[in-house]
Amino acid sequence: xxxxxxxxxxxxxxxxxxxxxxxxxxxxxxxxxxxxxxxxxxxxxxxxxxxxxxxxxxxxxxxxxxxxxxxxxxxxxxxxxxxxxxxxxxxxxxxxxxxxxxxxxxxxxxxxxxxxxxxxxxxxxxxxxxxxxxxxxxxxxxxxxxxxxxxxxxxxxxxxxxxxxxxxxxxxxxxxxxxxxxxxxxxxxxxxxxxxxxxxxxxxxxxxxxxxxxxxxxxxxxxxxxxxxxxxxxxxxxxxxxxxxxxxxxxxxxxxxxxxxxxxxxxxxxxxxxxxxxxxxxxxxxxx
Amino acid sequence: xxxxxxxxxxxxxxxxxxxxxxxxxxxxxxxxxxxxxxxxxxxxxxxxxxxxxxxxxxxxxxxxxxxxxxxxxxxxxxxxxxxxxxxxxxxxxxxxxxxxxxxxxxxxxxxxxxxxxxxxxxxxxxxxxxxxxxxxxxxxxxxxxxxxxxxxxxxxxxxxxxxxxxxxxxxxxxxxxxxxxxxxxxxxxxxxxxxxxxxxxxxxxxxxxxxxxxxxxxxxxxxxxxxxxxxxxxxxxxxxxxxxxxxxxxxxxxxxxxxxxxxxxxxxxxxxxxxxxxxxxxxxxxxxxxxxxxxxxxxxxxxxxxxxxxxxxxxxxxxxxxxxxxxxxxxxxxx
Amino acid sequence: xxxxxxxxxxxxxxxxxxxxxxxxxxxxxxxxxxxxxxxxxxxxxxxxxxxxxxxxxxxxxxxxxxxxxxxxxxxxxxxxxxxxxxxxxxxxxxxxxxxxxxxxxxxxxxxxxxxxxxxxxxxxxxxxxxxxxxxxxxxxxxxxxxxxxxxxxxxxxxxxxxxxxxxxxxxxxxxxxxxxxxxxxxxxxxxxxxxxxxxxxxxxxxxxxxxxxxxxxxxxxxxxxxxxxxxxxxxxxxxxxxxxxxxxxxxx
Numbered sequence: 013x014x015x016x017x018x019x020x021x022x023x024x025x026x027x028x029x030x031x032x033x034x035x036x037x038x039x040x041x042x043x044x045x046x047x048x049x050x051x052x053x054x055x056x057x058x059x060x061x062x063x064x065x066x067x068x069x070x071x072x073x074x075x076x077x078x079x080x081x082x083x084x085x086x087x088x089x090x091x092x093x094x095x096x097x098x099x100x101x102x103x104x105x106x107x108x109x110x111x112x113x114x115x116x117x118x119x120x121x122x123x124x125x126x127x128x129x130x131x132x133x134x135x136x137x138x139x140x141x142x143x144x145x146x147x148x149x150x151x152x153x154x155x156x157x158x159x160x161x162x163x164x165x166x167x168x169x170x171x172x173x174x175x176x177x178x179x180x181x182x183x184x185x186x187x188x189x190x191x192x193x194x195x196x197x198x199x200x201x202x203x204x205x206x207x208x209x210x211x212x213x214x215x216x217x218x219x220x221x222x223x224x225x226x227x228x229x230x231x232x233x234x235x236x237x238x239x240x241x242x243x244x245x246x247x248x249x250x251x252x253x254x255x256x257x258x259x260x261x262x263x264x265x266x267x268x269x270x271x272x273x274x275x276x277x278x279x280x281x282x283x284x285x286x287x288x289x290x291x292x293x294x295x296x297x298x299x300x
Numbered sequence: 301x302x303x304x305x306x307x308x309x310x311x312x313x314x315x316x317x318x319x320x321x322x323x324x325x326x327x328x329x330x331x332x333x334x335x336x337x338x339x340x341x342x343x344x345x346x347x348x349x350x351x352x353x354x355x356x357x358x359x360x361x362x363x364x365x366x367x368x369x370x371x372x373x374x375x376x377x378x379x380x381x382x383x384x385x386x387x388x389x390x391x392x393x394x395x396x397x398x399x400x401x402x403x404x405x406x407x408x409x410x411x412x413x414x415x416x417x418x419x420x421x422x423x424x425x426x427x428x429x430x431x432x433x434x435x436x437x438x439x440x441x442x443x444x445x446x447x448x449x450x451x452x453x454x455x456x457x458x459x460x461x462x463x464x465x466x467x468x469x470x471x472x473x474x475x476x477x478x479x480x481x482x483x484x485x486x487x488x489x490x491x492x493x494x495x496x497x498x499x500x501x502x503x504x505x506x507x508x509x510x511x512x513x514x515x516x517x518x519x520x521x522x523x524x525x526x527x528x529x530x531x532x533x534x535x536x537x538x539x540x541x542x543x544x545x546x547x548x549x550x551x552x553x554x555x556x557x558x559x560x561x562x563x564x565x566x567x568x569x570x571x572x573x574x575x576x577x578x579x580x581x582x583x584x585x586x587x588x589x590x591x592x593x594x595x596x597x598x599x600x601x602x603x604x605x606x607x608x609x610x611x612x613x614x615x616x617x618x619x620x621x622x623x624x625x626x627x628x629x630x631x632x633x634x635x
Numbered sequence: 636x637x638x639x640x641x642x643x644x645x646x647x648x649x650x651x652x653x654x655x656x657x658x659x660x661x662x663x664x665x666x667x668x669x670x671x672x673x674x675x676x677x678x679x680x681x682x683x684x685x686x687x688x689x690x691x692x693x694x695x696x697x698x699x700x701x702x703x704x705x706x707x708x709x710x711x712x713x714x715x716x717x718x719x720x721x722x723x724x725x726x727x728x729x730x731x732x733x734x735x736x737x738x739x740x741x742x743x744x745x746x747x748x749x750x751x752x753x754x755x756x757x758x759x760x761x762x763x764x765x766x767x768x769x770x771x772x773x774x775x776x777x778x779x780x781x782x783x784x785x786x787x788x789x790x791x792x793x794x795x796x797x798x799x800x801x802x803x804x805x806x807x808x809x810x811x812x813x814x815x816x817x818x819x820x821x822x823x824x825x826x827x828x829x830x831x832x833x834x835x836x837x838x839x840x841x842x843x844x845x846x847x848x849x850x851x852x853x854x855x856x857x858x859x860x861x862x863x864x865x866x867x868x869x870x871x872x873x874x875x876x877x878x879x880x881x882x883x884x885x886x887x
Contacts (some may be wrong), residue, residue: 013569016559041423045424047422047423052392053421056404060393095606095610098610101610105369105422105423105425105426106363106369106565107613109369109371109426109561110561110562110565110605110608110609111605111609111610112603113558113562113605114601114602114603114604114605114609115602115606116602116604117598117599117601117602117605118599118602118606119602120595120598120601120602121595121596121598121599121600121602122599123594125595125596125599129595131429166600229595237430237431237434237554240423240426240427240430241427241431243423244423244424244427248423274442275438275442277434277438278435278438278442281431281432281434281435281438282435284427284431285416285432285435288424288427288428288431289416289428292420292424293424382855386879392823410801491749491750491751491752492749492750493754494753495748495749495750495751495753496737496740496745496747496748496749496751496753497746497747497748497749497754498730498734498749498753499736499737499746499753500737500740500741500746502726502728502729503726503729503737506726506727506728506729507724507726509724510720510724510726511714511741512708512709512712512721513686513708513717513718513724514712514737514738514741514742514799515709515712515713515741515742515796515799516709516741516746517709521746524747528749
């Protein structure tokens with residue numbers, strides 16, 4: 013029987029994985045107004061690259077991670093240019109849903125074709141495999157690592173958006189893209205960089221979260237709903253919102269499954285309905 | 301001069317079924333007859349397709365005509381299927397009653413589902429629709445005393461259709477009854493979409509604010525359309541339950557809802573006939589390709605979706621109209 | 636002349652930002668009032684307050700004697716308070732006739748009918764044809780809105796408003812975006828509006844204003860600064876200040 017602390021650590025780690033993957037989705041929704049149902053697919057691609065790099069190429073975990081992120085971004089860029097660009101800021105939610113579902117299906121099909129239908133493991137390096145003694149307790153190193161990365165990502169993004177030039181241009185484009193355009197902000201470049209960042213974060217989350225969200229071809233669909241819920245509950249474009257929503261959902265899901273194993277899922281969805289109905293723009297989102 | 305143009309349109313509408321409906325229903329009936337003789341051993345499969353057509357037609361009402369984005373429509377189909385199944389196992393098993401029960405259950409579920417999601421648009425609407433179907437899926441699973449849980453509900457044994465035609469093993473009765481139900485539904489739905497209510501919903505789809513500025517109640521109208529859609533979906537679900545004898549838990553699933561949306565979009569939303577074409581083509585190809593390799597099928601569907609969104613937004617029926625107009629233009633007639 | 640619209644002390648603030656302050660106005664049947672003012676004065680916000688699109692912070696609105704301040708937008712439309720939009724809001728995928736038809740059907744409360752074809756009710760069709768003829772849109776009846784010129788779309792916007800048989804008509808810049816060649820048609824349409832309607836029109840086109848209005852209201856920075864005959868507008872110092880500001884002062 014697990015202690016309360018270890019359940020909590022698991023829950024927070026799960027929440028952090030959700031955050032790292034979903035924050036990119038929140039950005040693309042808040043900025044380019046794209047409901048990108050293929051976002052989970054990018055996380056999955058990252059996971060596959062990393063697994064292949066470690067298991068087949070014998071590379072170290074850390075190198076594999078970098079390669080996975082780079083590789084996923086490389087794949088995503090032509091998609092951005094050829095496909096996503098056509099549906100930016102579109103009012104046709106259905107077209108976005110269908111296009112991105114289409115991309116998801118293709119990615120799943122290809123993943124199975126290249127890697128087969130079985131689960132892919134990304135073996136952890138020794139530094140992350142064992143327990144860590146923090147005095148009163150020992151906790152799994154991997155979970156602590158994930159939580160740490162999540163915190164760094166949150167802080168890093170906050171700094172990027174609030175304190176840098178790029179961030180200012182990003183915020184300007186979100187608020188009023190026509191105006192930003194007129195002021196000489198190259199909105200297309202901003203979108204490209206934001207999309208690349210979003211995909212990179214997804215890949216990061218996919219790789220380091222592989223212990224919690226296992227890599228297999230249906231990953232892209234299986235967790236798509238969860239990512240959407242995080243963004244919906246947190247509010248598109250809000251970093252604190254996504255963080256709050258991810259942690260809440262991670263804790264609610266884990267604790268729920270532990271306390272009410274029979275009704276955990278039903279309660280989860282009922283809660284989602286309640287929150288989204290009362291806060292359609294998310295707990296910390298702005299009205300459109 | 302203007303008056304004549306406008307009232308001429310009015311006169312056409314006074315027939316029981318407009319010209320478009322008569323032609324369409326005629327083609328549909330013809331296709332059904334041809335299929336009956338061409339594929340006598342696959343009638344069960346064809347009957348399944350018909351239930352799905354009803355489901356996708358119902359989706360067309362809310363997506364193609366009312367402009368709502370939902371990935372959870374199968375709650376309505378499943379509601380009809382389970383309602384019919386439960387009544388059949390515990391109370392009456394007269395087919396007509398079961399279809400009625402299914403339609404009513406679907407309509408009620410449509411009211412709830414509609415009231416939940418029509419106030420919103422974009423991501424919140426989508427997420428609510430998904431969360432609702434997932435919730436219903438879990439509840440259906442938990443209520444296994446009534447629904448059979450993940451094993452499904454079996455033991456549905458309907459009595460004779462109209463008191464005369466028993467359900468034979470060859471599936472002939474099931475097929476013919478399903479075709480009849482489909483034809484009737486298509487005729488009624490064509491009327492509804494060309495009615496003042498249908499026009500109102502299409503207006504809401506384009507510009508809800510404009511409709512409010514005309515004095516129209518957007519919320520009430522959309523919920524009403526959802527109820528009608530629910531009735532059709534529930535009818536489809538009940539038909540599936542009656543003809544197959546079982547109701548699976550996947551009747552209420554996100555996957556089923558997504559599939560239906562794909563079928564609708566492939567065929568083309570907003571015309572009813574697109575829903576039929578899309579379903580038939582999708583099911584036929586799935587039958588062939590998916591048996592060979594389900595992942596190849598998934599890739600193909602994904603590629604098709606991308607193509608449809610970017611190149612052919614009106615779907616296959618748009619392609620059909622394009623071909624038809626090209627042909628009539630070539631024949632010298634004015635389009 | 637009977638009073639048909641009375642606005643008393645309407646105000647609206649978004650936090651510290653006051654966009655409407657103590658706005659009061661009376662309209663009677665047959666009135667032709669032009670609402671003018673520099674950009675950002677709050678004219679469209681005023682219309683939004685009157686129609687109920689935006690709830691006021693304080694004040695009252697009376698339509699034909701009834702207090703409609705808390706009534707929904709839909710309720711006000713059904714009682715005869717109709718507006719047109721500055722940026723055309725018509726159903727672009729539908730035909731011109733269908734746009735007007737929907738308005739008439741909605742007014743007649745027939746939009747709940749599902750088993751009859753929308754175009755099959757003779758009395759409705761007669762009315763649709765009449766409205767289209769009034770605005771000389773008859774020849775476009777069966778064309779989709781996408782196929783007609785913007786000027787004709789603006790006329791359709793007015794046609795829809797007329798089809799709703801308003802008691803009070805609020806026109807938001809009816810000639811906005813319309814070319815010079817087409818604006819006489821708009822003016823003609825507005826001048827031919829039934830005399831039993833009260834019309835309030837926001838406009839920037841002064842030509843249109845002076846040919847149309849029996850009364851002019853000037854709005855600046857959320858307040859009404861002038862309410863009188865068209866002849867006295869130009870000479871009012873408040874108005875000159877509002878429009879020209881320091882430039883006027885410098886010029887004397």
